[in-house]
Each structure stands twice: as C-alpha cells, then as structure tokens.
Amino acid sequence: MKNIKKITITAAFLIFTAFAFAQTPPPPNNGNGAAGGGNTPVGGGAPIGGGLIIMIAAAGIYTGKQYFRKE
Structure with a gap:
C-alpha cells in the first residue's frame, strides 16, 4: 500500500x-511586424561559446577526478 501511495504522489x-x-x-521576431524591419531570430541569438567551454572543462575535470579515484 505504501508503494502505491508513493507512486501516486510522484505521478501527481x-x-x-x-x-x-x-x-x-x-x-x-519578438512580436515586431515585418514593417518594423529586422529579422531578429527568436531568442535574440544569445552567445553560448563561453558557457560551453566552461561546461566542457568542468566535465573533463570531473571525469578525470572520478577516473583516478577508482584506481
């Protein structure tokens, strides 16, 4: 009965x-009509380069730490 209650709460x-x-x-185009000019992509073209490099570096450090910990 406890499992059914847990599953129900989790599903809800x-x-x-x-x-x-x-x-x-x-x-x-952020709600701007064609007459307003500028075909800005939805989302504004946010740069992801710097964050991507930081994420890859953090993943490499974490993977190396886990690899050497297991040995």
Missing part, C-alpha cells in the same frame, strides 16, 4: 510540474 507531482512550466512559444 510530475504532472503538476509539467503543466506549471508549460508555456506558449514567443511570437516570431
């Missing part, structure tokens, strides 16, 4: 969070 939590974070997509 997952369904609630899925609906809580659901959003409609933003309008193209």
Whole structure:
C-alpha cells in the first residue's frame, strides 16, 4: 500500500510540474511586424561559446577526478 501511495504522489507531482512550466512559444521576431524591419531570430541569438567551454572543462575535470579515484 505504501508503494502505491508513493507512486501516486510522484505521478501527481510530475504532472503538476509539467503543466506549471508549460508555456506558449514567443511570437516570431519578438512580436515586431515585418514593417518594423529586422529579422531578429527568436531568442535574440544569445552567445553560448563561453558557457560551453566552461561546461566542457568542468566535465573533463570531473571525469578525470572520478577516473583516478577508482584506481
């Protein structure tokens, strides 16, 4: 009986969070019409280069740490 209760609570939590974070997509070009000019991509073209390098470096350090810990 405890397992069914845990599964029910977990399923309810997952369904609630899925609906809580659901959003409609933003309008193209941030809501600007074609007359306003500029075909800005949705999202503004945020740079990801610096964050990607930091993430890869952190993953490499963590992997090396785990590898040498096992030996």
